[in-house]
Amino acid sequence: MKDAWLIGAVVAVLAAVPLAVHSNVVLNFLVVTLMIALAGQGWNILGGYGGQYSFGHAAFFGTGAYVTAILQVRYGINAWLCFAAGIAAGAATGAIVGFLAFRAGLRSSYFALVTLAFAEVLRIVASVAPITGAGVGLLVPLDLRAQSFQFPSRAAFYLVILALVAIALMIAQTLERSRFGAWLIAVRENEDAAMALGVDAIAVKLGAMVISAAITAAAGGFYVQYFLFIDAPIAYGTWISVEALLTPIIGGVGTVFGPLVGALVVKSLGEGAKLVTGDVPGLDLMTYGAVLVLVIAFAPRGIVGVFADARAGVVRRLKPSENAVGEAARG
Amino acid sequence: MAEPLLSVENVSRRFGGLLALDAASLSAPAGRITALIGPNGAGKTTLFGVISGFLKPNAGKVRYGGEDVTGEPPYHLARRGIARTFQIVQPFAGLSVRENILVGAHLRHRARSSALAVADEVGRAVGLGDLLDRVASTLTVAARKRLELARALATEPKLLLLDEVLAGLNPSEIRDMLPVIRALCARGMAVLMIEHVMQAVMSLSEHVFVLAEGRIIAEGSPAQVAADPAVVEAYLGHGAAAKLKAAHVY
Amino acid sequence: MLSPLILITAVLNGLLAGAVYALVALGLTLIYGVLHIINFAHGALLSAALFAAFLAWQKLGLDPYAAAFLLAPAFFVLGYALQRFVIGPASRGDDRNMLLVTLGLAVLIENALLYAFRADTRTIELPYGFRTIDIGFTFLAVPRVTSFVAVFVVALALWLFMALTDTGKAIRAVAREKLGAELSGIDVSHVYAMTFGLGTACVAIAACLLIPTYYVNPSAGNAFVLIAFTIVVLGGMGSVPGALIGGLLIGVVESLGGFFFGESLGQLGIFLIFIVVLLVRPRGLFGASA
Numbered sequence: 001m002k003d004a005w006l007i008g009a010v011v012a013v014l015a016a017v018p019l020a021v022h023s024n025v026v027l028n029f030l031v032v033t034l035m036i037a038l039a040g041q042g043w044n045i046l047g048g049y050g051g052q053y054s055f056g057h058a059a060f061f062g063t064g065a066y067v068t069a070i071l072q073v074r075y076g077i078n079a080w081l082c083f084a085a086g087i088a089a090g091a092a093t094g095a096i097v098g099f100l101a102f103r104a105g106l107r108s109s110y111f112a113l114v115t116l117a118f119a120e121v122l123r124i125v126a127s128v129a130p131i132t133g134a135g136v137g138l139l140v141p142l143d144l145r146a147q148s149f150q151f152p153s154r155a156a157f158y159l160v161i162l163a164l165v166a167i168a169l170m171i172a173q174t175l176e177r178s179r180f181g182a183w184l185i186a187v188r189e190n191e192d193a194a195m196a197l198g199v200d201a202i203a204v205k206l207g208a209m210v211i212s213a214a215i216t217a218a219a220g221g222f223y224v225q226y227f228l229f230i231d232a233p234i235a236y237g238t239w240i241s242v243e244a245l246l247t248p249i250i251g252g253v254g255t256v257f258g259p260l261v262g263a264l265v266v267k268s269l270g271e272g273a274k275l276v277t278g279d280v281p282g283l284d285l286m287t288y289g290a291v292l293v294l295v296i297a298f299a300p301r302g303i304v305g306v307f308a309d310a311r312a313g314v315v316r317r318l319k320p321s322e323n324a325v326g327e328a329a330r331g
Numbered sequence: 332m333a334e335p336l337l338s339v340e341n342v343s344r345r346f347g348g349l350l351a352l353d354a355a356s357l358s359a360p361a362g363r364i365t366a367l368i369g370p371n372g373a374g375k376t377t378l379f380g381v382i383s384g385f386l387k388p389n390a391g392k393v394r395y396g397g398e399d400v401t402g403e404p405p406y407h408l409a410r411r412g413i414a415r416t417f418q419i420v421q422p423f424a425g426l427s428v429r430e431n432i433l434v435g436a437h438l439r440h441r442a443r444s445s446a447l448a449v450a451d452e453v454g455r456a457v458g459l460g461d462l463l464d465r466v467a468s469t470l471t472v473a474a475r476k477r478l479e480l481a482r483a484l485a486t487e488p489k490l491l492l493l494d495e496v497l498a499g500l501n502p503s504e505i506r507d508m509l510p511v512i513r514a515l516c517a518r519g520m521a522v523l524m525i526e527h528v529m530q531a532v533m534s535l536s537e538h539v540f541v542l543a544e545g546r547i548i549a550e551g552s553p554a555q556v557a558a559d560p561a562v563v564e565a566y567l568g569h570g571a572a573a574k575l576k577a578a579h580v581y
Numbered sequence: 582m583l584s585p586l587i588l589i590t591a592v593l594n595g596l597l598a599g600a601v602y603a604l605v606a607l608g609l610t611l612i613y614g615v616l617h618i619i620n621f622a623h624g625a626l627l628s629a630a631l632f633a634a635f636l637a638w639q640k641l642g643l644d645p646y647a648a649a650f651l652l653a654p655a656f657f658v659l660g661y662a663l664q665r666f667v668i669g670p671a672s673r674g675d676d677r678n679m680l681l682v683t684l685g686l687a688v689l690i691e692n693a694l695l696y697a698f699r700a701d702t703r704t705i706e707l708p709y710g711f712r713t714i715d716i717g718f719t720f721l722a723v724p725r726v727t728s729f730v731a732v733f734v735v736a737l738a739l740w741l742f743m744a745l746t747d748t749g750k751a752i753r754a755v756a757r758e759k760l761g762a763e764l765s766g767i768d769v770s771h772v773y774a775m776t777f778g779l780g781t782a783c784v785a786i787a788a789c790l791l792i793p794t795y796y797v798n799p800s801a802g803n804a805f806v807l808i809a810f811t812i813v814v815l816g817g818m819g820s821v822p823g824a825l826i827g828g829l830l831i832g833v834v835e836s837l838g839g840f841f842f843g844e845s846l847g848q849l850g851i852f853l854i855f856i857v858v859l860l861v862r863p864r865g866l867f868g869a870s871a
Contacts, residue, residue: 177443178443179437179441179442179443179446182430182433182434182437182443182446183434183437185423185426186423186426186434189423189424189425189426190421190422190423190424192385192405192417192421193417193421193422193423193482194423194434195385195404195405195406195409196383196385196405196406196409196414196415196417196483197406197409197414197434197435197438197482197483197485197486198406198409198410198435198438198486199406199434200404200406201406
């Protein structure tokens with residue numbers, strides 16, 4: 001219960017930011033950061049809680065983005081409906097990829113590879129198919145009205161993405177406290193043991209994949225509405241597959257706030273790197289790569305994990321010998 | 332007499348060129364402890380794998396509660412009431428003891444609060460009451476064995492498969508575990524245990540099956556089986572029974 | 582009207598290209614066979630090797646085939662060091678961690694190249710770059726034929742190394758049964774690092790063979806490596822003959838696919854094969870059961 005209050009508090013604080021900050025540059029940074037946090041929260045459901053590491057989450061981001069864009073641009077459907085359709089399409093893609101991969105029993109390296117392959121296939125198809133605008137991409141016409149999911153002020157976009165992130169946080173929170181979540185975590189820890197306890201591992205992984213894909217697809221749909229442009233390398237490129245996994249890993253896999261913390265840290269590092277060296281391409285991603293290696297080496301449970309460990313360490317130190325003595329006596 | 336809860340009929344299982352199980356049959360009635368013994372490599376854990384759905388047999392049937400459940404997946408069998416422990420303990424290492432047992436409890440209890448209550452109760456019943464908050468990876472071997480048992484019990488099984496649950500325990504730990512196991516069939520559970528610790532087999536089980544090289548070579552009460560020359564040979568080698576007899580050992 | 586001559590030429594070119602794919606895949610499958618991980622940094626290392634070969638040509642005037650003798654040992658050392666001092670310690674043996682660490686290295690290396698060299702594509706010009714050999718019914722490019730031969734020489738050398746030297750035997754021991762090898766006194770982290778080094782050296786040689794007919798930019802290696810993954814999975818993880826045969830096969834598929842359907846769709850065909858193999862027979866043609 002206290003975690004629900006924490007989500008509320010964090011969201012409230014973040015919602016107040018546009019009152020104090022009026023710089024478009026900063027607001028833009030925050031919007032993009034929250035969008036990445038959303039994509040990362042999606043990955044976190046499958047990878048963090050479920051332990052299935054996808055290297056191709058771009059497949060869902062891009063599908064959400066393209067469906068949102070295509071339905072608007074080619075069929076004139078209302079932008080919010082397109083956004084919802086994008087999420088549904090992302091979820092469906094997740095269901096297909098998950099069904100194929102998990103039924104085939106793919107785990108670990110093989111799973112990472114197959115997700116990578118699916119994302120690549122979609123990227124190639126999108127880069128030549130006429131409906132996606134092929135190499136040129138799709139431009140969404142400017143229509144700065146709320147009913148078209150476009151807003152004249154960045155602050156409005158900021159509040160929308162914040163709302164989406166809040167929903168994702170609550171989904172993670174609910175998952176953690178649910179039976180489905182307990183089963184999912186059990187599958188992550190030891191799939192065979194979980195199955196012996198009555199967990200239908202394939203169904204659970206598939207469910208996680210669908211939720212994960214839907215959330216990341218929402219980030220993709222938002223991207224389209226914010227930037228009003230999408231093409232194959234943006235929609236299905238490795239950049240988003242990497243950032244979607246980087247933020248939860250750095251922030252803390254399998255935690256509610258991990259992706260959000262991770263996104264703030266990663267994006268800040270990226271911006272910091274650019275400030276130091278000017279806008280030379282490559283430096284920000286270089287930093288990401290280095291940080292990923294360092295985090296795995298020294299803090300595999302991420303930033304949130306480090307804090308949780310520190311807190312647990314304090315608690316253990318306050319209740320000293322009891323545990324040690326108890327253990328010796330009971331054996 | 333009614334059909335026993337578990338009935339394994341002529342199960343065979345091959346791995347490449349190795350015939351691990353050769354038309355093995357056994358049964359385990361409700362409310363009793365049945366033991367499965369045999370020398371190392373006899374195929375006991377393979378048989379458990381078949382019964383619990385982790386392996387499909389090449390031939391033969393597994394009947395449970397009067398129904399043919401051969402080849403059903405493990406989670407299905409768990410829902411029917413078959414629970415097992417693993418020879419090499421498989422805790423959910425990063426989770427606490429309580430969270431470990433919780434996963435088992437969730438099988439029958441959807442709501443977290445009721446599942447937690449069951450988990451606490453089961454944890455206390457096997458003697459882990461003071462360790463409920465400890466992370467599973469920090470437990471001693473004996474505690475992990477109890478955790479393995481607790482998790483399986485939390486699924487409220489009717490048939491419990493125990494795979495060498497006493498292995499690696501020192502004599503006093505074994506002495507502490509025996510009453511816990513004995514209490515299980517008081518609730519009407521059928522227990523089938525693979526065990527090497529003979530004192531446990533003798534004192535706990537009412538019926539014993541002996542598996543050697545994939546075949547059931549003997550069955551009966553513990554005393555009968557212990558006196559069976561074929562069993563002695565299986566453990567001690569060809570001709571051992573005759574030598575022992577000649578030396579008036581039995 | 583499709584002349585069989587054109588088809589045969591496409592197949593031959595596919596085989597020639599496939600040989601170099603095979604060499605890249607060889608490095609990857611070697612690493613998988615021993616360390617049991619997919620080295621996601623393989624593509625970035627290939628890009629780095631391409632740049633190294635380019636620089637060797639530009640600054641030192643070295644012909645790529647000569648540069649191979651310099652770069653292979655240099656990249657061997659690089660690969661050894663990466664595994665011994667970065668990947669091994671960082672991942673502490675956990676599968677998932679190794680995936681992430683190699684991915685992190687891939688991102689790091691590729692973007693370091695981007696940062697240092699920008700994204701412009703470079704190529705090199707060689708005097709014999711456009712020369713062809715007349716084999717009677719068609720012409721084949723000299724650099725490609727040389728590469729084909731070179732790949733088989735390297736594969737043979739590797740096979741001899743594995744079969745005859747102590748280190749090679751140690752590598753094979755660790756690949757088959759790590760714990761047993763360790764108990765026999767073999768230094769497993771050294772073997773891991775040697776294997777990684779060998780895999781990286783293969784990549785360096787492949788880069789030198791490629792550079793006369795290929796291009797150089799930070800993401801060049803990536804395009805290659807997905808093909809290499811496909812070959813490794815198709816041929817069987819850890820199988821050297823699988824990598825060779827798979828490479829030739831994929832080379833032909835790409836050539837014919839590109840011929841009939843255009844380049845992008847040719848690539849698509851490869852990935853679809855990849856996905857199908859992963860789903861239907863993950864152990865590929867020659868691999869051990871997963």
